Amino acid sequence: xxxxxxxxxxxxxxxxxxxxxxxxxxxxxxxxxxxxxxxxxxxxxxxxxxxxxxxxxxxxxxxxxxxxxxxxxxxxxxxxxxxxxxxxxxxxxxxxxxxxxxxxxxxxxxxxxxxxxxxxxxxxxxxxxxxxxxxxxxxxxxxxxxxxxxxxxxxxxxxxxxxxxxxxxxxxxxxxxxxxxxxxxxxxxxxxxxxxxxxxxxxxxxxxxxxxxxxxxxxxxxxxxxxxxxxxxxxxxxxxxxxxxxxxxxxxxxxxxxxxxxxxxxxxxxxxxxxxxxxxxxxxxxxxxxxxxxxxxxxxx
Ligand SMILES: [Zn+2]
Numbered sequence: 001x002x003x004x005x006x007x008x009x010x011x012x013x014x015x016x017x018x019x020x021x022x023x024x025x026x027x028x029x030x031x032x033x034x035x036x037x038x039x040x041x042x043x044x045x046x047x048x049x050x051x052x053x054x055x056x057x058x059x060x061x062x063x064x065x066x067x068x069x070x071x072x073x074x075x076x077x078x079x080x081x082x083x084x085x086x087x088x089x090x091x092x093x094x095x096x097x098x099x100x101x102x103x104x105x106x107x108x109x110x111x112x113x114x115x116x117x118x119x120x121x122x123x124x125x126x127x128x129x130x131x132x133x134x135x136x137x138x139x140x141x142x143x144x145x146x147x148x149x150x151x152x153x154x155x156x157x158x159x160x161x162x163x164x165x166x167x168x169x170x171x172x173x174x175x176x177x178x179x180x181x182x183x184x185x186x187x188x189x190x191x192x193x194x195x196x197x198x199x200x201x202x203x204x205x206x207x208x209x210x211x212x213x214x215x216x217x218x219x220x221x222x223x224x225x226x227x228x229x230x231x232x233x234x235x236x237x238x239x240x241x242x243x244x245x246x247x248x249x250x251x252x253x254x255x256x257x258x259x260x261x262x263x264x265x266x267x268x269x270x271x272x273x274x275x276x277x278x279x280x281x282x283x284x285x286x287x288x289x290x291x292x293x294x295x296x297x298x299x300x301x
Contacts, residue, residue, distance in 0.1 A: 002110040002205040006086045010210035011115040011164065012037050013081040018172045019215075020044070020079045023139035029214075031059045032073035034080050040117055042162055042181040043080030048145060049134030051191045053162050053183045054082055060183060062131055062190035064150055068183055081164055081174065083117050083208060090202040093122065097197045102178055105165055110207035113167050117208065118178065120161040122201010127182050128153045129191030152189055159184035161193065165205075173213065 014029050025048040034041065034054060041054040050063030052071070059071040091108055093101070105118055130149040163180035170176055180193040 002108050002116065002207050003088055004110060005114060005207045005209035008210070009084060009086065009208055010212045011081060011083045011117065011208045012212040012214065013174055014043075014077065014214045015079045016173045016213070016215060017079075017175055021142045023141050025078050025135050025139050026076070028076050028078040029080065030073060031071045031075045031077060034077055034082050035059060035073070038082030038084045040085040040119065040162065041080060041082030042164075042179070043077040043082075044132075045134075046076040046078055047134045047136070048078070048132050048139075048142075050131050051129075051181055052077060052080065053160075053181045053190055054080070055160060055162055055183060060187070060190065062129070062181075062183070064131055064133055068187045068190040081179075083206070085117055085119065085204070086206050088204050088206050090204055093120070093198050093201055093203050095125070095197070095199060098195050101196060101198050104203060105178065105205065108203070108205045109165065110205075115167070115170075115208045115211050116165040117206040118161070118163045118165055118180065119204040119206075120198065120201055121159075121204075123156065123158050123199040124154075124161075124182075124201075125197040125199040126153065126155045126195070127157060127159075127193065127197075128195040129182050129189065130194050131191045151194065152191070154184065154189050156199070157184050157189070158186075159189075161196065163193070170211075 014034070015024060025044075026046055028046070034043070035057060038054065039057040043052040043054070043059075044050065045052060045061050045063060050061050050065075053060045053062065053068070059075070059077075060068045061071050061075070062068045091104070093104055096104060101120075105116075106112075109116055128151055130146070130151045132145050132149050135145060159182055161180050161182050163178060164174070165178055166174045166176050168176045180196075181191065182193050182196070183190040
């Protein structure tokens with residue numbers, strides 16, 4: 001069982017899930033504010049343009065523009081849940097599918113009435129993550145957005161699963177049960193976890209007796225963040241050669257010329273990462289495809 005909660009420590013959430021489901025994808029808190037409150041958590045990018053992992057004090061965005069990238073302090077999070085992860089004993093995990101992983105988490109809960117931060121560091125036999133495309137006014141509901149989400153599958157990949165287990169009574173405010181995001185150790189892939197199978201690694205669970213909720217409030221978005229973020233050219237170049245990409249959005253390199261899908265696929269094979277084949281049978285996708293959710297997934301959004 002996970003140790004009792006650290007006195008005074010809290011899980012803090014900004015915005016409520018139902019607002020996000022209804023289309024509240026802009027305004028929120030600055031990344032700097034989230035990082036001042038916690039060093040661990042998850043969220044989504046402004047205009048729902050990707051998924052966010054907050055790990056060891058760093059906020060990383062997983063978007064369709066390229067590999068996961070550290071966010072700026074002025075970037076906006078329309079939804080985020082964060083905490084300061086305390087020292088807790090590890091629980092060693094072996095081969096487990098998603099249902100087994102969820103059962104391992106629930107076995108280790110301090111109480112089903114408390115919020116728990118969930119961290120798994122290790123190797124995943126398989127992980128399926130999704131990233132949502134950036135939305136424009138008028139915002140559709142999240143259910144419609146996720147019908148166009150881009151999913152990527154990686155196998156035999158080392159990384160960290162970041163998330164929370166939330167008591168059932170909070171559904172609607174938060175995601176009841178498990179809500180997990182993933183970031184690979186080499187930062188080639190990340191996103192909202194739809195399915196996973198653990199190979200081996202360490203599970204850490206931290207219980208929190210306090211839940212602080214900060215409902216969404218309108219906040220002016222800095223002018224330089226009203227348009228999709230432009231990546232520095234050196235990051236675009238690095239991303240083009242780093243293997244796994246979200247979907248097949250390849251950014252031409254102004255020096256080396258246009259990216260080639262074949263080189264990425266080849267790299268994936270050598271790295272033992274496998275992008276899920278498209279319905280046509282080709283590795284990789286040039287267009288987002290309809291979402292397929294595993295029935296065993298405890299994630300609700
Ligand atoms: Zn998520």
